[in-house]
Amino acid sequence: MLSVNKVFNKSFELFKDIKTSINLGDIKPLSFKAVDTYLTCPRKYNFSYLQTIVGEASDTKTSASQNSGMVLYKVVTNVLKESYKSGSLCSLENMLSVYDRLWVSAVFNNPADASACYEEGKNIISKFYEKNSSLKERVAELPSWKNKNVKVPALEVKANADIGGVKIIERIDRIMSLPDGSYEVIVYKLSSAWGLQSRAASLYTAAKKLFPSRKISVVFYLLRENMKLSVDLKKEAIRQFEENVKSVATGIARKEFAPVKGQWCSFCSFRASCSVWKGFIPDKTRMRLSFSKFNMYLTCPRQYRLVYVDKIRLKPHSFFSLGTSVHEAFEKFYTYDGIMTKPSLRALLSMLKESWKSEGYEEDGVSEREYYKRAVDMLTSYYKSFVAGVAYKKAYRIEEYFELQVGEKALFTGFIDRIDELDGGKYEIIDYKTEPTWPNERIMEDHKLQLAIYWLACKEGHITSTPPVKLSLFFLNFDKKITFDIIGNGSGAVSGIDISRIISENIKLVDETVEKIRASEILYKKGSSPDEVFMPRQNDYCHNCDFKMDCPLFII
Ligand code: SF4
Ligand code: SF4
Structure with missing residues (x-):
């Protein structure tokens, strides 16, 4: 059903845009970096290019290492510029003498760093010369x-x-x-x-x-x-x-500078001045852990090493693509800003179609068509059970990024699928699960820990004005919603999730896990055998592991 007010408001907005017709030519010229900054976070663009706030250096260790990289980059690129002035590359001797002339060691905190950086630059130039001196260009x-x-x-x-x-x-x-x-x-x-x-x-x-x-x-x-x-x-x-470029320029002309939180906030020099973090600057010595990173180490340290230390990208898989597509469809559905008072099932399914990811099906040897049908079935059942009979309300937050200090050593980061605002200013955290099997007891405990972390993140990070009162899991493949009350925190509930208990039971595990990962990384970098410091651990998911073919524990 169309709302007359919404139709009027939309037409009025359109009219306003035509009336004020923005002149994009008035915008300050945009560099690629400026466009990229705006696309990542419009507020950061505003801080960086339009305001006079001086970015705070994140910490001395980071800024010193960033500086050394920057000095090296500037000197080497200037040497290369000088070296091509005659049209083709000059001799290596000339290049190295320009390098010596331009080199500045004064910016380094200690002579050892300066010397290492100087040698690296010299090495880069020599190798560059070797590769490019004979080119006919x-x-x-x-x-x-x-x-x-x-x-x-x-x-x-x-x-x-x-x-x-x-x-x-x-x-x-x-x-x-x-x-x-x-x-x-x-x-x-x-x-x-x-x-x-x-x-x-x-x-x-x-x-x-x-x-x-x-x-x-x-x-x-x-x-x-x-x-x-x-x-x-x-x-x-x-x-x-x-x-x-056009959408960034339009946003700037309209003075749209809303903050967008994400992992990039850790490297933002304006964080202390940014309203979304309310002054929260995490301790940089903590290890950043997402829930899946933490779980991967506990499930199999070898797989963890290959993904997070060696940084081998995981291959696309049907189960990742299905999950991402469904999550994206829900994101569109619960941020819907159109003229219908409630987006229809047809609209939800067309959002799924728009969000569909085709990667990984061929590689996994499964039928993409069947998975698509499964996703359609999941969303259709969801709509009939949880949307059709109730009033539609946009989510309070979707894919909300958070950072939470847990124990002494970890900074948990992640995204909460959805937070709904309930009647009376209360909140509910929602997480979607698309797995084809019902979780066993151990997996359900993991889900509860994940929800407890989300709850704490909302409370500590002031994401919601009051701590959420419900924690819900949607098992989409089973058309089932499980909602937990919060035990404690003045709720009076006797069953549900006891946040303090679950967190205190796991704090020790989190700190010990960080310690183990750090110690293993040091040994690995010093040359210890990879499979001895990050040992393989056989588990229920080995058949889906990208690294099974050369794994000593995998049996075909
Ligand atoms: S801290 Fe994050 S949200 Fe705030 S301006 Fe920086 S990038 Fe944007
Ligand atoms: S096959 Fe299993 S044991 Fe081997 S690395 Fe993968 S998850 Fe670990």
Whole structure:
């Protein structure tokens, strides 16, 4: 059923937008970093680019190590710029003498760090020379900004482009003219690159403005790895980048600077000034643990080592994709802002379709179609049992990020699926489970611990104005909701989850686990046998483990 008020409000908003018609050209030119910062957290963009708040250094240890990386990066990239000034790479002797001239050891806290950093830089330059000295390519040329008739080498080029009336600025380290006449746009990075497609789209757009008729390719030069990473730039990435620029510029013009909490808050220099954390700055010596990270170590230390120490990405799997798709559909459903007073079952199923992830089915040898049908069945039953007969209400919070200090050594981080505001200003925490089997007693205890941590996070982090009164699990495959009351905290309940008991029973385990992980990591880095310090532990999930094929305990 349509609400007349909602229809009117929507039309009025649209009218207001047309009336005020934002002039995106008035926005300050946007760098890629500015766009990325806004997309991550608009409040951080506001702090970084529009306000005069000076970011607080996170802690001396981090800032010293960030500085050493930054010094190394700046010196090495400046050496490379100087080395290409004649059009092609100069000799190694010249490069190293420029390096010595530019090197600054004064910024380091101690001479040992300075010396290690200096040696690393020298090594990077020598290896770079070895790999690039014989290449048959030259630096492209551009008209000088001082005198258009004079050509200068395209080194450290500042390029501007225009996307839908929004000015963007890019900085390209080097543009090379390749033997086939095309141009290669190069950006140096100290180590492995992130957000490749998006940054490449930005660089490509800027370079095309400079050289409209040239074929352009984009390359990230990873200095530590001494390798070129050529980006296979997709049209979709360019389109997405343009969309992002326009939506960021619109948000800035409308002064939309809402904070968005996430893992990135740990590295945000404005955290102490940010309203969402209410002054909470976690102790940085604590180990960050998500619930799944903690559980993975307890289930199998070997698997933990491969994922969290060696950082081997887990392969896509049908069960991950199904879970993510269903969670995303619920996220859309419970943040619905359309004109219906209650989104229909059809709307929920079309949200599922939009959110569907296709990865992992082929790899697992299962039918994606069957899983999709299973997801449709789960959501249909859910809708009939828990939505159809009651009034629709948007969630109070969805995928709420939290950080919680547990015991002496751990900082638990994670996302709460959903928090509902109930009548009378009370709150309920909700977690969805999509597993195909009913949990045994041990797994149910894990679920209770997880809910207890969520409850504490809401209370300690002031996510809800009063601590939640209900903790609920939806077992979607069984069309079942289990709700626990809170024992203690003045609730008067005699059954449910006793938060103080469950936390105090587990604090020791959490602290001991952190200690064990840290000790194992030290031994592993010193060269001890990986499977001796992070021992494999056979468990119910071995058949789904990505590392089973070379695991000493796995039996086919
Ligand atoms: S602390 Fe987090 S939410 Fe606050 S401004 Fe920084 S990134 Fe945004
Ligand atoms: S197969 Fe089992 S024991 Fe081996 S690493 Fe994987 S989870 Fe651990």
